[in-house]
Amino acid sequence: MADTVKAHQLATPAEIEELNPEIVGADxxxxxxxxSQWQLAWRRFxxxxxxxxxxxxxxxxxxxxxxxxILVPYDFYKAPPPDEIVYAGRPPSIxxxxxxxxxxxxDVFALVINGxxxxxxIGVLATVISSVIxxxxxxxxxxxxxxLDTVLMRIVDALLALPLLFVILVFxxxxxxxxxxxxxxxxxxxxxxGIARLVRSVMLSLREExxxxxxxxxxxxxxxxxFRHLLPNSLSPxxxxxxxxxxxxxxxxxxxxxxxxxxxxxxxxxGNTLNGAxxxxxxxxxxxxxxPGMAIVIIVLGINFMGDGLRDALDPRARI
Amino acid sequence: MIQFxxxxxxxxxxxxxxxxxxxxxxxxxxxxxxxARFAQNPRVTEQAREAxxxxxxxxxxxxxxxxxxxGVCNPNGEGLGVFIGDNGWPxxxxxxxxxxxxxxxxxxxxxxxxxxxxxxxxxxxxTLILAGTALVLWLLLxxxxxxxxxVRRYGKxxxxxxxxxxxxxxxxxxxxxxxxxxxxxxxxxLLPAGGMWDTRNVPxxxxxxxxAYVGQxxxxxxxxxxxxxxxxxxxxxxxSVAADSRFIxxxxxxxxxxxxxxxxxxxxxxxxxxxxxxxxxxxxxPVVTNIGLELPFLFTGAIATETIFSWPxxxxxxxxxxxxxxxxILMGILVITAVIVVGANLLAxxxxxxxDPRISYG
Numbered sequence: 001m002a003d004t005v006k007a008h009q010l011a012t013p014a015e016i017e018e019l020n021p022e023i024v025g026a027d028x029x030x031x032x033x034x035x036s037q038w039q040l041a042w043r044r045f046x047x048x049x050x051x052x053x054x055x056x057x058x059x060x061x062x063x064x065x066x067x068x069x070i071l072v073p074y075d076f077y078k079a080p081p082p083d084e085i086v087y088a089g090r091p092p093s094i095x096x097x098x099x100x101x102x103x104x105x106x107d108v109f110a111l112v113i114n115g116x117x118x119x120x121x122i123g124v125l126a127t128v129i130s131s132v133i134x135x136x137x138x139x140x141x142x143x144x145x146x147x148l149d150t151v152l153m154r155i156v157d158a159l160l161a162l163p164l165l166f167v168i169l170v171f172x173x174x175x176x177x178x179x180x181x182x183x184x185x186x187x188x189x190x191x192x193x194g195i196a197r198l199v200r201s202v203m204l205s206l207r208e209e210x211x212x213x214x215x216x217x218x219x220x221x222x223x224x225x226x227f228r229h230l231l232p233n234s235l236s237p238x239x240x241x242x243x244x245x246x247x248x249x250x251x252x253x254x255x256x257x258x259x260x261x262x263x264x265x266x267x268x269x270x271g272n273t274l275n276g277a278x279x280x281x282x283x284x285x286x287x288x289x290x291x292p293g294m295a296i297v298i299i300v301l302g303i304n305f306m307g308d309g310l311r312d313a314l315d316p317r318a319r320i
Numbered sequence: 321m322i323q324f325x326x327x328x329x330x331x332x333x334x335x336x337x338x339x340x341x342x343x344x345x346x347x348x349x350x351x352x353x354x355x356a357r358f359a360q361n362p363r364v365t366e367q368a369r370e371a372x373x374x375x376x377x378x379x380x381x382x383x384x385x386x387x388x389x390x391g392v393c394n395p396n397g398e399g400l401g402v403f404i405g406d407n408g409w410p411x412x413x414x415x416x417x418x419x420x421x422x423x424x425x426x427x428x429x430x431x432x433x434x435x436x437x438x439x440x441x442x443x444x445x446x447t448l449i450l451a452g453t454a455l456v457l458w459l460l461l462x463x464x465x466x467x468x469x470x471v472r473r474y475g476k477x478x479x480x481x482x483x484x485x486x487x488x489x490x491x492x493x494x495x496x497x498x499x500x501x502x503x504x505x506x507x508x509x510l511l512p513a514g515g516m517w518d519t520r521n522v523p524x525x526x527x528x529x530x531x532a533y534v535g536q537x538x539x540x541x542x543x544x545x546x547x548x549x550x551x552x553x554x555x556x557x558x559x560s561v562a563a564d565s566r567f568i569x570x571x572x573x574x575x576x577x578x579x580x581x582x583x584x585x586x587x588x589x590x591x592x593x594x595x596x597x598x599x600x601x602x603x604x605x606p607v608v609t610n611i612g613l614e615l616p617f618l619f620t621g622a623i624a625t626e627t628i629f630s631w632p633x634x635x636x637x638x639x640x641x642x643x644x645x646x647x648x649i650l651m652g653i654l655v656i657t658a659v660i661v662v663g664a665n666l667l668a669x670x671x672x673x674x675x676d677p678r679i680s681y682g
Contacts, residue, residue, distance in 0.1 A: 255492060
């Protein structure tokens with residue numbers, strides 16, 4: 001069987017024949033294949049070893065978040081009979097691989113599985129919302145420029161001068177009321193600043209491109225230029241920033257809930273699980289704090305690897 | 321140059337002004353407030369409440385309250401006279417009035433009644449000790465690992481450093497601290513689990529008794545401080561070294577591929593000298609700016625670590641104030657950190673303009 005040579009948008013068979021008459025009738029076919037931007041990116045991503053490991057980790061955790069709670073349901077109202085309670089809980093065993101909590105004797109494995117679901121849900125939703133806000137604000141500021149740009153960027157600067165974790169703490173404590181949805185919205189409302197700056201700078205450079213001038217000269221409306229020409233071309237940095245943003249929200253939410261300022265303890269996020277563990281560390285119950293934390297580390301590590309792989313893969317200047 | 325600095329300084333004023341409005345608005349929207357502590361007290365009559373509101377200006381419209389808090393308005397003034405200080409000068413000038421944050425008056429803590437400036441002043445040195453030690457250590461480590469990683473690019477050592485960086489970067493600070501406490505304090509009993517000094521035999525840090533103790537037993541005092549520093553500093557270094565290490569590595573790789581490095585090698589300059597003198601010196605440029613942007617960390621970055629290790633610094637004060645609805649402290653800390661952040665950004669800009677001869681600051 002003939003070898004297959006893949007060339008990307010190089011030449012037609014006739015052109016190759018013309019350029020190099022010797023390969024006519026050679027023992028291989030020249031297969032021509034043109035790849036889209038996303039196909040090229042996917043190829044680069046697949047070759048990035050860390051990115052593949054990272055996305056495997058991340059997708060595993062996503063699968064756990066979606067299907068885990070169905071397989072290992074967690075019932076807040078199920079309490080063990082009083083005579084079976086061991087104050088410090090039980091260490092990991094074969095039946096209970098992550099051990100049991102102190103106090104109410106809950107299965108740490110079930111807590112972690114359910115915690116992954118809540119933490120992922122909050123992290124992904126908050127990041128999606130903040131990316132949309134950031135893209136709109138940054139896009140408007142960068143595209144229209146002038147006074148609007150100055151005002152919007154002044155507000156972003158002013159917000160960035162505040163330590164955001166402090167502000168989020170104040171908000172979740174005072175306004176969050178323990179509702180996971182409110183806490184998620186608070187993270188979304190403070191997470192868009194970085195993306196807004198990023199999109200603005202990309203827009204500033206893109207709007208000087210010739211194809212934008214051409215579109216404008218052809219009488220294309222601003223909205224169409226933004227959505228058809230500018231946004232698709234600035235999507236790569238947004239995707240990378242949003243991917244890494246999920247990790248930030250998951251850690252932030254865990255910290256806020258760990259302090260007891262975040263989501264109410266009826267919702268088993270990973271941070272809440274860690275909050276409960278705090279009291280029992282002094283009696284030697286390490287497994288309660290260890291496994292939920294490891295779940296956070298694995299999610300975040302997966303996201304960071306994946307984000308870096310995406311950054312390399314989506315860079316149009318990178319060669320495969 | 322002077323013109324450039326002055327222009328940047330003036331440009332920072334609107335940012336800080338908007339920030340102050342945001343801080344005021346955020347805490348105005350929050351529940352509770354100065355009167356909240358009387359809400360459940362049947363002995364506080366409506367008249368007493370009225371007098372309290374009048375005494376502290378809570379009966380005024382919100383813009384006036386904000387203006388007084390800022391220090392632009394004089395609480396004793398009437399009509400347009402609010403902008404004039406008691407001595408006839410405009411109130412916002414340093415010598416015009418003495419109220420508001422412009423004059424360093426951050427009010428009093430609702431819980432302890434102490435001036436906020438005193439509380440923050442007492443906390444800042446403690447946070448500086450913790451965050452400063454961590455910053456110095458992780459910068460040293462970041463330079464070491466960053467340069468080695470760049471020189472031995474894609475080698476075994478570089479891969480090991482990269483993996484360590486990624487894992488460290490992925491740890492939630494508070495959880496890593498918790499795990500260190502579990503291992504080194506709860507299980508092995510090697511190091512203290514929290515605090516800044518041993519309360520059994522060392523007096524409160526920076527009190528008169530403390531300095532007397534340091535005078536008597538300087539080594540014991542230092543050992544005690546270091547023992548309390550080890551775990552929180554380790555936590556901060558492991559989590560924070562990655563970003564700088566990666567940054568320095570990238571800057572070094574960039575500068576190692578420049579023509580002047582090839583020229584130096586071609587001239588026969590020893591490799592060690594090529595790396596330190598030719599490549600590293602040029603790679604320092606972006607790194608210095610990056611370090612400038614990290615300086616606010618010295619005041620705020622240790623919030624999670626301080627909480628876990630009950631280090632009595634700024635972050636800890638903020639968490640306690642949040643839990644207690646202590647607004648003046650929250651506002652004071654937010655304002656001070658905002659000024660520090662804007663100042664550090666400015667400093668980074670200016671240093672960059674001085675260090676890099678290619679920047680034109682017209």
